[in-house]
Amino acid sequence: MTGKTEARELLLDLIGAADAANRGTTPEQAVDDAIAEAILNQPSLRDCLVPGCMRQFDAMSCMAGDPPPRPSWDGKGWATLGSGSIFPAGGHICPDHKQTVTEHWPRRLKLPSDRWSVDCACGWTPTPQTWHGVLRAHWEQHLLTELGTLPPAAPIPDPEHRTPLTEHTERSLSELYDRVEDAEADRDGTLDFARTAFLLYQQAVPALLGARTALEALRTRITLDSRDWTADKVDALLYAILVGADCEDDTEGHVHNDIDCAGEQGLWNLAKQHGIPAEQTIQANQHRWWIANAIKTAKQIQEQR
Structure with missing residues (x-):
């Protein structure tokens, strides 16, 4: 030693x-x-990424499933920030700040002008920067402002906080010109996106309305058929997906009671009757949701046209 x-x-x-x-x-x-x-056995401590937060957890004991050396180093309730944010290596969020960081999830944006900004989940976005390394500091200041740790910054359009024209420097004027160029690039990008979205809308709406017509016709045919669609396993699955084995009444005040509606256990009762595995039952329930949601969306679109 x-x-x-x-x-x-x-x-x-x-x-x-x-x-x-x-x-x-x-x-x-x-x-x-x-x-x-x-x-x-020394701990491998991880810090909360929120500035000023002193909480830590022991990653080694957390991964091993062992109690931490100190109770305050417990990893229960912590969350991990993925690499899709402004933190390239990810980060960790303590239970105290998990909800706040989720509401202000920061995603890094590269603008058409080769500058960088942040797309915050709350809608906030900072002034575009030439280097992406400063985005974290801007987002941390925004987060601390939302938490009340820092006072809110003065709004840029406020005349009392504008820099007088005579006090502008070459650098400050360059920043203003960069903002104008960013705004022009955003405008062009928004127009391109709007054109693309409109073309896709024109293609998708007729297809969705046609699918609704076909699915509703098939559902009517099945419900009017005289045979028992619950007697056979395949027929029961088709019925559950195309017609629905559970009650789908979502009106306010409706209570499922298995008397004047199908209740909530119809699909699972069919699965139990025919020995359908739980995985197939869950999948059938998901397929039914997609069909019902597509029909509902198509109906809303048709009402708004």
């Missing part, structure tokens, strides 16, 4: 030679083993 050895010498003084011998070791070996075990 190098450096200070007072702690080691103190431990040696506290361990009696006789007690060590009874355990088949020596005081020196016992202290060395304890130091080696402490180094091997």
Whole structure:
């Protein structure tokens, strides 16, 4: 060992030679083993990415499923920020700030002008920057403002906070010109997006309305058919997907009661009757939701046209 050895010498003084011998070791070996075990099991602490938050958790004990060395290092309730944000290496969020960070999820944006900005989940976006490395500082300031730690910044359009024309420098004027160029690029990008969205809308709406007509006709044909669609396994699945085995009345105040509606367990009762695995039952329920939602959306579109 190098450096200070007072702690080691103190431990040696506290361990009696006789007690060590009874355990088949020596005081020196016992202290060395304890130091080696402490180094091997030292915590790997992770900090909360919110500025000023002092909470930490031990990643090693969390991954191993062991209790942390300290109760305050417990990883329960922590969340991990993925690499799709302004944090390239990700980050960690403590339970106290998980909801706030979720509401202000920061996604990095590269603008057409080769500048960078942040797309915050709350709608906030900073002034475009030439280097993406400063985005984190801008977002942290925004987050602290939302948390009430920092006072809100003065609005840019406020005349009292505008820089007088005579006080502008070449750098400040360049920033203003960059903002104008960014706005022009955003305008062109928005127009292109609007054109694309309109063309897709013109193609998707007729197809969706046609699918609604076909699905409703098929549903009517099945419901008017005289045979028992619950007797056969395949027929039961088709009925559950195309017609629906559960009650789909979503009007306010409606209560499922299995008397004047199909209730909530119709699909699962069919699955139990025919021995359908839970995975297939869940999949059938998802397929029914997509069909019902497509019909509902198509109806809303037709009413608005």
